[in-house]
Amino acid sequence: MSIQVNNISKIYTSQKALNNVSFEVGSNEIVGFLGPNGAGKSTMMKILTCYIPPTDGTAKVCGFDILSNSIEVRKQIGYLPEHNPLYLDMYVKEFLEFVGGIYKIKNCKGRVKDMIEITGLQIEQNKKIGALSKGYRQRVGLAQAIIHDPKVLIMDEPTTGLDPNQLDEIRNLIKSLGKEKTVMLSTHIMQEVEAICDRVIIIDKGEIVANDETRVLQKNTTKQIITVEFDKQVSVSQLKEIANIDEVLHVNGTIWRLTSLSKEDVRKDIFNFAVANNFSVLTLNKEEQKMEDVFKELTKK
Numbered sequence: 001m002s003i004q005v006n007n008i009s010k011i012y013t014s015q016k017a018l019n020n021v022s023f024e025v026g027s028n029e030i031v032g033f034l035g036p037n038g039a040g041k042s043t044m045m046k047i048l049t050c051y052i053p054p055t056d057g058t059a060k061v062c063g064f065d066i067l068s069n070s071i072e073v074r075k076q077i078g079y080l081p082e083h084n085p086l087y088l089d090m091y092v093k094e095f096l097e098f099v100g101g102i103y104k105i106k107n108c109k110g111r112v113k114d115m116i117e118i119t120g121l122q123i124e125q126n127k128k129i130g131a132l133s134k135g136y137r138q139r140v141g142l143a144q145a146i147i148h149d150p151k152v153l154i155m156d157e158p159t160t161g162l163d164p165n166q167l168d169e170i171r172n173l174i175k176s177l178g179k180e181k182t183v184m185l186s187t188h189i190m191q192e193v194e195a196i197c198d199r200v201i202i203i204d205k206g207e208i209v210a211n212d213e214t215r216v217l218q219k220n221t222t223k224q225i226i227t228v229e230f231d232k233q234v235s236v237s238q239l240k241e242i243a244n245i246d247e248v249l250h251v252n253g254t255i256w257r258l259t260s261l262s263k264e265d266v267r268k269d270i271f272n273f274a275v276a277n278n279f280s281v282l283t284l285n286k287e288e289q290k291m292e293d294v295f296k297e298l299t300k301k
């Protein structure tokens with residue numbers, strides 16, 4: 001297990017930011033830590049990277065305890081914090097050599113060259129960081145996070161503020177890093193999780209409300225919502241008899257909204273019901289509820 005979190009709580013003076021949080025992340029997994037603003041994502045990441053201690057509970061990174069063995073934990077972790085703090089007056093290469101020096105990396109210049117290549121910084125490598133676009137600054141942030149070849153990469157909202165092209169590039173970079181590292185990234189963007197992550201942990205008000213493989217969550221949470229208009233009045237009890245219909249809502253007149261959790265397409269059940277009862281279906285429209293809606297449902301106030 002790369003990350004093991006056991007019953008972590010964090011209280012900032014009077015504010016409880018995390019409440020008894022436990023989860024695990026396996027080697028080479030890419031896990032999305034998802035939650036609305038203020039859910040406790042950054043706090044969890046700061047605890048795992050030994051920036052702040054928990055009020056209660058324990059956590060291990062690559063088997064090392066965050067409190068009793070924090071130096072080892074820091075060696076195992078690459079961290080890209082929120083707002084990516086960089087020295088804007090330093091040149092890209094100069095900055096990366098400076099970071100490499102802190103980690104006492106042997107053949108630092110060679111390693112910096114490799115990092116520049118991996119993160120696609122070649123054309124910008126001789127510029128000052130302050131002159132770079134947000135996408136390239138994120139690359140510098142990623143390069144500094146992986147320069148010591150950590151086993152675990154922790155990134156706090158790594159794609160916030162990027163334009164669509166930069167977004168794709170950084171996501172692809174994260175995905176390729178995830179092939180040989182354990183990656184935990186926080187985001188409040190559902191599509192990001194769907195695009196990059198093997199697993200998603202959803203946190204709300206300091207508590208975990210979902211923890212599943214992305215595809216399982218996607219599969220289990222897909223709902224069909226059918227809006228149907230009949231030619232005559234139908235009763236709720238009649239509609240509830242349709243196979244695979246879980247919820248019935250009257251919209252107006254002869255229009256109904258039917259919800260189904262079935263994996264089968266329920267439109268044919270509705271059609272069969274209409275034929276059997278001598279109704280005509282005037283309109284029928286199917287929507288599928290996506291993970292984004294699930295996130296909203298799990299984290300709504």
Ligand code: ADP
Nearest residue numbers: 012015017035036037038039040041042043044
């Ligand atoms: P997220 O990263 O999910 O947006 P945070 O971990 O930053 O959430 O914050 C969780 C809660 O803890 C929020 O209510 C936030 O206001 C509070 N919080 C975060 N840092 C501090 C701090 N240094 N002092 C007091 N409260 C804090």
